[in-house]
Amino acid sequence: MHKVAIIGAGRIGRIHAKNAALNRRIELAGVVDPMADAAASMAAEWGSKVMSLDEAMDDASIAGVIIASSTDTHLDYSVRAAKAGKAIFCEKPIDQDLERAKSAADDLGQARILLAFNRRFDPNFQALKARLDSGVMGSLESVQITSNDPSPPPPSYVAVSGGLFKDMAIHDFDMARWLLGEEVTEVYAAGSCLVDPEIGKLGDVDTARTVLKTASGKLCVISNSRRSGFGYDQRIEAYASKGMVKADNVLESTVQVWGEAGAAADRFQNFFLDRYAEAYRREMEHFADMLDGGAASVGYADGVAALALAEAAAQSVKTGSVVRL
DSSP states (O other), X not given: OEXXXXXXXXXXXXXXXXXXXXXXXXXXXXXXXXXXXXXXXXXXXXXXXXXXXXXXXXXXXXXXXXXXXXXXHHHHHHHHHHHTTOXXXXXXXXXXXXXXXXXXXXXXXXXXXXXXXXGGGOHHHHHHHXXXXXXXXXXXXXXXXXXXXXXXXXXXXXXXXXXXXXXXXHHHHHHHHHHHOSOEEEEEEEEEOOSOHHHHHTTOOSEEEXXXXXXXXXXXXXXXXXXXXXXXXXXXXXXXXXXXXXXXXXXXXXXXXXXXXXXXXXXXXXXXXHHTHHHHHHHHHHHHHHHTTOOOSSOHHHHHXXXXXXXXXXXXXXXXXXXXX
């Protein structure tokens, strides 16, 4: 088993800690968090021990670190872990500033780092990708990605999140690159504040439409809202020369009720903790593969590329024009 330490005992950290602790190839050996109570609680739950950041980084027996701390620490902790020779599992985004993220290329360009774009590990999206890659549907022409949260986060979260494009839509930018199979050369985005006026006061948008174009002409339209009104809305439609491949929303159950009023299905799964539970588990399994010596399927360069699209979208909203990359 490979010993790892987790940095960050908050909501996303608890998800990763559970998946690491339950993985047969990983031993969750240490928990790092400035909040002593949170660190102690997580360590007690999984039979681990509380460590300082220095202890985790300097301990040669710790083969890898899971960085699930606040976004403003992701890049610095990743660089430090890389210099310590550890395998890195880092939550997205790699940073909130593109130029700063690029400046770490010497340290992270060849590092063993997994950028946690968990949607690549969702079994439904993986099946969609496999169908496209098989060629059975012909050549891909355009993609529609829909990603709507059930309800908006509190303004206190929005204020430090980096905004809709870097916090929420960055997953969709990564998915677009993954599915299109080409780099995006043009970005146009329009955004509004239609859900919560407090989000607008913070200088952010809560509703956006983004159009991406590659050099060959492939298109991707991304639809984002902080509020769907009907649950966690996660859909992909890929249009190819021989038809369409679609991954739809996941329901709480397969139960339907049929009556005189028609047929009614169960609700959509409510939020990412449920919708992407299997993706998070598979993501940690991939990290175990890395600890065994395998390569990361999504890494530093992908994190920088997604961040570049997020910044381009924000610039497009501000200027009302197409941003060319």
